[in-house]
Amino acid sequence: MSPAQMSFFAAVQQLGAVAYAKPKAAKLADPLAQAKAKFVASATKQIELVKSAADKGLWFVKLADGSYAVTLKNGVAAIQKENGSYKLANAAQAIKFLEMAVEACKKGEFDPLLTATLRARKSTEVVVDHSAANATIAAVLAAPIAPASTKIKK
Structure with missing residues (x-):
């Protein structure tokens, strides 16, 4: 069988490719530690924007x-x-202010403020009850359909 006639997966096996499970990115389990890391990364980005003479960023204008x-x-x-x-x-001064904020965050001075502004975690499980919608659709489909009027008014 020529490579053009083979399925993709058969051709891949013939190449000697094997399935590979990508390792998952390490996530910080602690929401506060995650918030601190994001704060530091965002503040550092704002510092770079101010240094590049940007007129505005997410945190400044x-x-x-x-x-x-x-x-x-x-x-x-x-x-x-x-x-x-x-x-x-x-x-x-803006750069110095942001650098001081990064250091304060790393020392834990912002922990209460970051904790107070943490967003609630999204649930990974979504439960949707379609029973009411399914009953409505079934009732509509079961209802008799009246014939359309063919009279044309002049």
Whole structure:
């Protein structure tokens, strides 16, 4: 049998390929540890954006006077509800502010704030009850269909 006539999987076996189970990425089981890691990664990205003279990022916006308004976030939520945004005079101060936030996070100073803004974990099991919808569909299908009127009004 020529390779063109073989099924894909038969051809793969003939190549000597074997099934491979990809290892799963390591996940942090602790939601706080995960939030801290994401905070540090996001803050580092914001630092790089400020250094590249970007006008705005997810956590900051450069104002018309050259100052920066910065909000520390856990995902999309500000980690501090009252006084959540800070105005800094220039890019150097914004960078220093964000670097200080990274260090504070690593030391655990933001743990209560990150814990308070954690999103609830999604359930991995989804249970859908289709019985009501199925009963409605069955009733519609079982109902007699009236013949369509063929009269055309002039």
